[in-house]
Amino acid sequence: MSFEPKILGILCNWCSYTGADLAGTARLKYPANLMSVRVMCSGRVDPGFIFDAFKAGADGVLICGCHPGDCHYVEGNYKCLRRIPMTKTLLQGFGIDPNRLRLEWVSASEGLRFQQVVTEFTEQIRSLGPLQLKEWGYTPHQSEAGHPEPQPALNQ
Amino acid sequence: MSKVSIEIDGKPIEVESGTYLLEAVRDLGVDIPAPCRYPYLKPKPSCRLCSVEISEGADSVSKIVTSCNYPVTAGLKVLTNSEKAIEARRAALNNLIGRTAPTTLLGDLAAQFKIDNPKWGHKYVTCIFCKLCIRVCDELVGAKALSFKKVTDQDTTSIKLDPEKCILCGACAFVCPTNHIKLEEAQDRPVVHSEMSLGPNAAISLTFRQAVPNVPRIHTEQCIHFTMGGCQVCSEVCPKDAIHYDQPDQIEEIEVGTVIMATGFQDFDPTPMKQFGYGKYPNVISAIEFEQMNNAAGSTGGKILLENGAEPRSIAILHCIGSRDDNYHKYCSRVCCMYALKFAHLAKEKTDAEVYQLYIDMRAFGKGYEEFYHRLLDEGVNVIRGKGAEVVPVSYKRSAEGGLIVRCEDTLIGKFREIPVDMVILCTALEARSDAAAVGRKFNISTGADGWYIEAHPKLAPVSTTTEGIFLAGVCQGAKDIPDAVAQGSAAAAQAMRLLNKGEVLMDAAYAEIQEQFCSGCRICNGLCPYNAISYEEAKKVSYINSALCKACGTCVAGCPTGAIKARHFTDEQIYAQIEGILT
Numbered sequence: 001m002s003f004e005p006k007i008l009g010i011l012c013n014w015c016s017y018t019g020a021d022l023a024g025t026a027r028l029k030y031p032a033n034l035m036s037v038r039v040m041c042s043g044r045v046d047p048g049f050i051f052d053a054f055k056a057g058a059d060g061v062l063i064c065g066c067h068p069g070d071c072h073y074v075e076g077n078y079k080c081l082r083r084i085p086m087t088k089t090l091l092q093g094f095g096i097d098p099n100r101l102r103l104e105w106v107s108a109s110e111g112l113r114f115q116q117v118v119t120e121f122t123e124q125i126r127s128l129g130p131l132q133l134k135e136w137g138y139t140p141h142q143s144e145a146g147h148p149e150p151q152p153a154l155n156q
Numbered sequence: 157m158s159k160v161s162i163e164i165d166g167k168p169i170e171v172e173s174g175t176y177l178l179e180a181v182r183d184l185g186v187d188i189p190a191p192c193r194y195p196y197l198k199p200k201p202s203c204r205l206c207s208v209e210i211s212e213g214a215d216s217v218s219k220i221v222t223s224c225n226y227p228v229t230a231g232l233k234v235l236t237n238s239e240k241a242i243e244a245r246r247a248a249l250n251n252l253i254g255r256t257a258p259t260t261l262l263g264d265l266a267a268q269f270k271i272d273n274p275k276w277g278h279k280y281v282t283c284i285f286c287k288l289c290i291r292v293c294d295e296l297v298g299a300k301a302l303s304f305k306k307v308t309d310q311d312t313t314s315i316k317l318d319p320e321k322c323i324l325c326g327a328c329a330f331v332c333p334t335n336h337i338k339l340e341e342a343q344d345r346p347v348v349h350s351e352m353s354l355g356p357n358a359a360i361s362l363t364f365r366q367a368v369p370n371v372p373r374i375h376t377e378q379c380i381h382f383t384m385g386g387c388q389v390c391s392e393v394c395p396k397d398a399i400h401y402d403q404p405d406q407i408e409e410i411e412v413g414t415v416i417m418a419t420g421f422q423d424f425d426p427t428p429m430k431q432f433g434y435g436k437y438p439n440v441i442s443a444i445e446f447e448q449m450n451n452a453a454g455s456t457g458g459k460i461l462l463e464n465g466a467e468p469r470s471i472a473i474l475h476c477i478g479s480r481d482d483n484y485h486k487y488c489s490r491v492c493c494m495y496a497l498k499f500a501h502l503a504k505e506k507t508d509a510e511v512y513q514l515y516i517d518m519r520a521f522g523k524g525y526e527e528f529y530h531r532l533l534d535e536g537v538n539v540i541r542g543k544g545a546e547v548v549p550v551s552y553k554r555s556a557e558g559g560l561i562v563r564c565e566d567t568l569i570g571k572f573r574e575i576p577v578d579m580v581i582l583c584t585a586l587e588a589r590s591d592a593a594a595v596g597r598k599f600n601i602s603t604g605a606d607g608w609y610i611e612a613h614p615k616l617a618p619v620s621t622t623t624e625g626i627f628l629a630g631v632c633q634g635a636k637d638i639p640d641a642v643a644q645g646s647a648a649a650a651q652a653m654r655l656l657n658k659g660e661v662l663m664d665a666a667y668a669e670i671q672e673q674f675c676s677g678c679r680i681c682n683g684l685c686p687y688n689a690i691s692y693e694e695a696k697k698v699s700y701i702n703s704a705l706c707k708a709c710g711t712c713v714a715g716c717p718t719g720a721i722k723a724r725h726f727t728d729e730q731i732y733a734q735i736e737g738i739l740t
Contacts, residue, residue: 006739035738040666040726043684044710052732056739067605072622073709074602074686083714 005059005125009036009118010045014072015107016064022111030118033125034062042066042103043076047087050101054091054133060100060125062118067105077105097128162232177223177234178206186236189245189265190224191333192286196389197295199225202286204248205265209235220244245269257282259334281314283336289315289328298386299323325380360390365453374399414625414652417609418645419595421631424478424485424585431546432477432582437560438463440547440580443495450502460506460579468578470510471503472562474544479585479635480516487606490635492583493519497529499581500537511537512575514544514564522637540575542567547580586635599626600687608634619648622707623687624661627651666708666725672698674720681712681721 011017017038023030039045042065053061063084065077080103088098102121106114160173164184171180176199178190190206193199201222210226211218211233220240235241246269253262254277262284266274293302301321305314315328315337329337359379360372374390376382381401391399423444426434434440439462441449452458462468473496479489493515500511518539520529533539542565550559562575588607589595596603601621604610609632612620619627627648630641655661670681670690675698682690682699689705690712692698701712701721713723722728 008735008739037731037734037738039710039731040723041709041711044714044723044726046714046728046731048728049731049735053735053739056736058735058739069603069605070610071602072610073707073711074597074600076686076709076711079684079711079715 003126003130005033005122005130006057007034007060007062007118007122007125008053008058009034009062009064010042010049011036011038011063011106012042012044012065012072012077013038013040015066015070015105016042016114018108019064019106019110019114022108023114024111026111028111028115030115031122033122034118041071041073041076042080043071043073043078045080045083047083047090050087050091051094054094054096054100054131057131059128059131060102060121062121063101063103064106064114064117065103067107070107096131100125100128100131160228160230160232162228162230162234164234165236171228173228173230175228177208177210177221177226177228177232180228181208181223181234181236188223188236189268191261191284192288193224194288194292194331196392197288197291200287200291201225203252203284205245205252207241207244207248209238209241209244242269246271250274252284253277256284256334259284259336261334281336282334283314284334286333288331288333289337292327292331296386296389297323297325297327297380298384299325302328323380323383327380414627414655415599416627416629416645416648416652417595417599417601417621417632418629418648419589419592419632421586421635422589424587426477426582426584429477429484432474432544432580433547433549433560434582437547437549437580439468439560439578440582443492443499443581443583446499446581447495450506458506460503460509462578466578467507468503468509470512470575470577471500471507471579471581472512472514472544472560472575472577473499473581473583474547474562475513475515475583476543477582477584478587481585485585485587485606487635488519489583489586490519491586491637494522494525494528494637496581496583497532497537500532501535504535504537509578512562512577513537513539514542514562515539516541516543522639540564540566540568540573542573544580550576586631588632592632599623601626601628608632619644619651624663624704625652625655661704663704664708666723667703667706668701668708668710668713668721668723669703670699670701671720671722672696674718675699676718676720678717680715680717684712684715686711 011020017036020036042063045063050061063080065080066072068077068081071077084101084103088101091098091101104117106117158173159170161168161170162180163169164181165186167184169180169184171183178188178193178199181188188206188208190203192201192203193206201224204222206223207220208223209218210221212229212231218235218240249262249265249269250271253266253271253274256262256276257278257280258276259282262274290302290304294300299321301318301323303316303318305316359375361375362370362372374382380387388401391401423442426432426442432440434442448454449456449460450458460468475492475496478484479487479492496513496515497520500513503509503511518529520526544562544564546563548561548563550561560577560580562577562580564573564575565571566573588603592607592609593603596609600623602610609621609628611618611628611633612622619629621628629645629648630636633644636644677692677697677699679692679699682692686709687705687707689702690699691702693700708723708726710723710726713721713728719728
């Protein structure tokens with residue numbers, strides 16, 4: 001049986017999620033490896049989501065937002081654009097190939113493009129092989145006791 | 157003002173004291189020449205053509221005075237046409253004739269005073285030394301650029317201009333009674349009234365004919381009073397005393413609940429498309445220029461004319477200039493096909509010209525539009541399916557003659573064609589205003605990739621924006637024709653009224669809030685918010701989100717280093733749970 005990667009898609013509500021919807025209504029087929037989570041804007045994507053996804057067993061993470069200049073929230077996608085290279089550097093530090101993370105612009109009318117992006121990214125992750133965090137001695141989370149609550153700040 | 161009674165040519169009349177005799181005499185309908193008099197300058201007799209005979213009191217000796225600067229006094233007796241007065245005027249006229257070259261003004265006066273063989277004293281200097289120009293420049297304008305100078309080789313005095321001081325207002329040429337001073341383009345400095353031939357271009361004008369309120373405005377950068385400090389003639393002539401120079405520009409702040417953006421569009425500039433020769437060949441014009449030409453109040457009075465004033469024999473109308481073009485705008489401007497057909501109709505109606513339409517697709521989509529297209533076909537308009545590729549002069553050697561050739565491919569017959577025409581009209585694209593993005597930022601609404609404002613939803617909320625209470629109307633949201641713009645404007649007004657009537661705004665349940673106990677007061681989020689919804693509270697040393705302004709994008713949530721910001725309905729816990737849920 002060939003390797004079927006698990007890919008997390010984080011899609012912005014206004015462009016990419018609608019674009020993915022359009023791909024669906026247009027009966028375009030894309031690999032079922034992608035499982036998507038909706039956020040209001042690609043600017044909402046906390047790098048923590050990406051690390052959490054890899055920790056939870058994802059082999060790749062695809063983030064889609066509106067095209068530059070087209071953001072529903074004026075400039076959230078630019079904020080995302082700035083955070084991704086930083087996250088990639090951090091991923092490298094953890095020994096995770098930064099090519100497992102990708103940022104793409106998909107507009108609400110680009111169902112076809114969404115299909116192409118997902119298909120291509122899935123193939124790329126497939127060729128990269130499974131993310132072997134387990135082999136390095138890490139057990140996917142279950143035992144973890146949720147996420148740390150924010151600590152009261154020092155100025156309080 | 158007290159009145160005094162005087163007697164002019166035996167008729168007793170009452171005039172206000174302090175008026176000059178010339179005005180009193182002219183009020184009676186007696187014509188006295190006074191070329192050196194200009195009503196907005198203090199009278200200063202130099203031509204002496206306004207001489208009259210007066211006598212004060214019953215038995216005083218009569219004398220000759222210049223009426224233009226003689227103030228009336230009680231009991232004054234004036235004779236305007238006595239022999240003595242006429243003789244004085246004739247002498248003054250002879251004196252002037254003896255110093256200048258022939259002019260219409262003096263020629264007519266010479267005929268009037270029966271001087272049969274005027275002995276003109278000069279061959280070409282037509283100045284009559286009235287000094288009106290110098291006085292206007294000194295007293296009214298305040299530029300002090302003119303002076304008399306002795307011209308030795310011509311044996312006369314003439315006006316000398318100081319080009320450093322001259323502001324090219326043209327007042328001297330305007331007041332000159334003999335047209336001795338002419339207004340010409342001075343090197344590369346534009347003359348203020350350079351567009352005189354196209355219509356009045358004074359410093360006071362109506363902004364445009366349908367302006368509301370329809371009152372004239374003073375353009376301070378051209379007004380002599382504002383640039384030089386003098387003049388004020390307009391306030392003198394205004395019968396309603398409506399002109400106040402000291403009125404400052406006022407900035408009024410109006411509190412509103414809703415805003416309708418109807419900022420419109422700008423015309424695409426076809427100059428960069430060198431193949432059409434716009435700006436190079438005078439008879440290649442843009443659609444708006446053709447429209448101005450057709451306006452009865454326009455530069456040609458509604459006639460369709462070529463650069464040389466002749467009627468065109470053939471006109472080509474090129475569609476899709478800058479629109480449906482990968483190099484400029486990809487979208488269709490929607491209005492061009494129909495106005496191009498209207499142009500063809502106007503051209504057929506007003507001229508005998510042959511009209512060619514060069515189109516990609518004829519988009520006659522609206523009510524009655526297709527019928528209009530067929531009517532035009534019946535009128536004999538030539539329609540060619542194929543975009544105009546190039547406009548070239550008939551012959552490069554004779555390009556000044558104006559004949560043009562339009563090259564295109566007629567895709568219906570599959571032939572390359574060259575059409576000789578006199579005039580080419582470019583149907584330019586509608587494009588978003590260059591300042592649309594900057595204006596949009598002020599209202600927190602965004603522009604799309606092609607520059608138009610983005611509506612909240614293309615189908616379900618076509619007049620709303622992402623900012624509550626701000627609506628879109630007309631072309632600022634995308635190219636549309638007048639019926640569509642009116643429909644959208646009405647919809648926007650209705651939406652605005654709905655909010656105003658309700659008096660309150662329904663908010664989305666999703667918004668971000670700061671949990672104060674976790675906020676470190678770092679203020680990173682303040683700069684991240686595109687809606688300026690986050691402010692810093694000095695007293696508590698924490699940031700605060702105004703939930704009415706927040707649009708719930710969550711950018712601040714992802715940026716908060718302490719995790720203090722919570723996006724309602726998209727909390728970190730929810731998203732982490734989703735991620736982990738779908739991956740395990």
